[in-house]
Amino acid sequence: MTEVGAREANAVTDAAAVVAPGDAGARAAPPRRPGAGRGGRAGRGFAAWIWGLVGILTIALIWEGYKLLGPADGVVVGDLRIMPRTTDLAMPHVWQMLGRLFEPVTRADDALPLWAAVALAALTTLGIAAAGWLVGVVVGIGLALVMQRWRIAEWGLLPWIVLSQTVPLIAFAPIVKSWGSRVEIGAFEWQDWMSVALIASYLAFFPIAIGALKGLQSPDRIHTELMETYAAGYWQTLVKLRFPAAVPYLLPALRLGAANAVIGAVVAEVSTGLQGGIGRILIQFAGQASGDPAKAWGPIFGAIVLGLVAAGSVALLGVILSNYRRNEEHA
């Protein structure tokens, strides 16, 4: 749970960063990447991988270092334990946790290895998160379009959109589930996974709406007036100018939305008790930690990889759209 909490906090600071480009006086410099040569880009990609690897190794080293040198009972100040216990129960060795991934989940004969069980659960969650993300994209961009088109809608809606994120919908997850179970329109029947996807979309739409709004509003006056001189209508201006100009703002927003959707899905799985996803086995394996401490870490690694995959797929979108991230002033 702390893992998730920390990443959520991260997401909030990132959300602030999405809002920043327009406000921080950086109007002329939206988060565009200057048109670097292809060689440099590839080199930077390679360096990023190396640094990622170095980071992981460093964390593993710190983990093992603390486990080796730290007191068995952790560091306690007054009644507060500010550093965890270093016992094998609280902090299994890195190799134990990794090794456990390749052992069967249970002692049953047909049991899958842990990594496969985690991967299956992660795929389920990824599917639900993706559905939530898509809903978030549609709702977020829809809201941004309305707010961009009508100033008054921006005044009316934006405060509510911001306020919406202060409502801990996750706390209401069980209620969403029970409301959902009463929805039945013709042949359509509300499924439990849809409640989870709905919560995921609720977390995903926010950065997307904010980022898309900033992006749609980002074209300079010279460009909007140019479209005016061409007697271009609203839709033409939207397609030829506003959407392309929004791409550098949309990409980080979409990535953030994807990360939020994953977090939302995992937490909603936990709180609605949905079977099959990674949230469920997270809780389940944590319950078995006293007998099998390394096992509980499997789903945690799974959740991290899941977030990376989700954010990475959006990054792929950024590569495809790289021409929209050029900067005219570069010359």
Next chain:
Amino acid sequence: MSAAVEITGVDKTFDTRSGAVQALTGIDLTVEAGEFVSLIGPSGCGKSTLMRLIADLDEPTAGTVEVFGKGARQARLDQEYGIAFQSAGLLPWRTVAANVALPLELHGVASAARSTRVAELLDMVGLSDFADRYPDQLSGGMQQRVAIARALAEQPRLLLMDEPFGALDEMTREKMQSDLVRISAETGAAVVFVTHSIPEAVFLSDRVVVMSPRPGRIQEIVPMRLGAEAARAARTEELREERAFFDMVTAVREALHQGSPVGTAPRGLENR
């Protein structure tokens, strides 16, 4: 045939928080078809405002603006003019060719006709080899030439240019001026050209409109010696060296200084 631009009794007042700003008063100006007219005057005298009124990006507070015999709004909707601003204003995600093609694309020109026309235009501004580059890969002067090609894309009979060469170095600037003279002669378009440079105005124009500020008005219209057609042909690099050129520069400079209380004009008199 009606004049390219016919401005009658135009006032423009901006309402700002600190009160009304009189940007233009009593402007009367006619630009004939095919004529090259420059607007020159100190900063804030309303040159850009006047151009924006012609382009229907702003509306006059009083008076009328007609472009080829129509209201400015109708002329804009009919795409009677092409426009180039001080900064090129290219779309950074489009290649040079795609930028030039933008107006054609917006107005439903078929793709084959479009690429022929774009090739033609890029040839005209000497950027054929750069068709597939992106704006960030071009120098400022090249970007400006792309913007001019874009403004010419639909063969407008009127070209509006607001300090298009303001950001360029002197060498590039002179080259662009020669290019513009050639292009405007080739296309026969009327040009309304805003500039801060007296030599530039003299070199390019058939007539130079000298404006003065507070409130913005036309101080004097200085005809350049030669008639339009003859002048265009004669406007080669040699002209810059000729005596007549310096005489015209002096004429414009004197007209400019009449309007502002610098130099010999007694202070305070002009402001009342």
